Amino acid sequence: MNIDLKKYILDVPNFPIHGIGFKDITPLLNNKDAFKTAINLMIKDFKDKGVTKVAGIDSRGFILSAPAAYALNAGFVPVRKKGKLPRSTYCEKFAYEYDEAHLEIHTDAFSPADKILLIDDVLATGGTAEAAVKLIKKSGAELIGISFLLEISFLKGIDKLDKNLIKTIIRY
Numbered sequence: 001m002n003i004d005l006k007k008y009i010l011d012v013p014n015f016p017i018h019g020i021g022f023k024d025i026t027p028l029l030n031n032k033d034a035f036k037t038a039i040n041l042m043i044k045d046f047k048d049k050g051v052t053k054v055a056g057i058d059s060r061g062f063i064l065s066a067p068a069a070y071a072l073n074a075g076f077v078p079v080r081k082k083g084k085l086p087r088s089t090y091c092e093k094f095a096y097e098y099d100e101a102h103l104e105i106h107t108d109a110f111s112p113a114d115k116i117l118l119i120d121d122v123l124a125t126g127g128t129a130e131a132a133v134k135l136i137k138k139s140g141a142e143l144i145g146i147s148f149l150l151e152i153s154f155l156k157g158i159d160k161l162d163k164n165l166i167k168t169i170i171r172y
Contacts, residue, residue, distance in 0.1 A: 005041075005170055008034045009150065017098050023150060023172070025121055029063060041169045042119060042147040043068045049144050050115045053077050057120040057132050058084070058103070064149060065119035072117070077109045079118075079132045090138045094131035097124060097155075103131045110141035123148040123168060126157025133161065 008028035015022040028034045042064060053075040056065025062078060069076040082091060082102035089104040110116060116136050120129055129146060136143045146161060150170040158166060 003034050003037045005034055005038055005149075009170065020097060023122055023152070025060060025149060028149075038149055038169060039064065039067050039071060042149065042167065043071055043117070045167050046117050046145050046147070047072065049117075051117045051144065052114045053110060053116050053141075055079050055105070055109075055116055055118045055132065055136060057118070057128055060122075061120035064121060068117070068119055068147075074117070077105060077116075079135060080104050090135050092131035092134045094127040095125075096127045101128075103128065103135060105135045105139065107139070110136065110139040112140040112142075114139075114141040115144045116141050117144060118146045119148075120146075121149045123151040123157045123161075123166075124155045126155075126160035129157065130160040 008031055010024040010027055012022040012024050028038060051072045051074045054065045054069035055077045056062045057079045058081045066076050082104055085104050085106055088107045090107055091102050091104045093102050118132055123129060133143060146165050147167045151168040152172050
């Protein structure tokens with residue numbers, strides 16, 4: 001099925017704060033064909049890579065990574081904002097467009113034998129994804145790819161990551 005996914009992404013000016021242009025993916029999620037196409041494109045290059053777990057970044061990354069994990073017959077690991085996980089965690093601080101925050105994963109989320117696909121909705125400044133990559137590396141697991149629904153290329157977030165691992169479906 002050939003679907004123009006960009007037509008399902010809405011621009012919302014000045015959200016969540018003045019000066020930020022938010023990319024709203026909810027129309028894409030609401031359309032079964034666009035949603036299915038997006039998930040299939042996000043995992044296409046990783047189907048034969050032996051993915052054992054898919055890590056999804058809080059919060060919209062969860063929406064994309066859980067069905068991706070299901071489609072890949074892999075486990076799902078949430079990469080959460082600080083204080084949301086109930087047991088021992090690894091933690092990484094990061095900066096993004098308008099603030100600083102922390103991401104965490106459980107210390108037992110991955111084993112060194114795991115092959116991880118990291119998924120998030122948007123690659124903007126790269127701080128969030130960079131922190132998630134550091135968490136995966138702390139666990140000793142192998143990161144085999146990072147898949148984004150969309151990239152805001154002028155923010156150059158890709159420069160903080162290994163370009164050889166990245167798959168992006170839509171670019172702005």
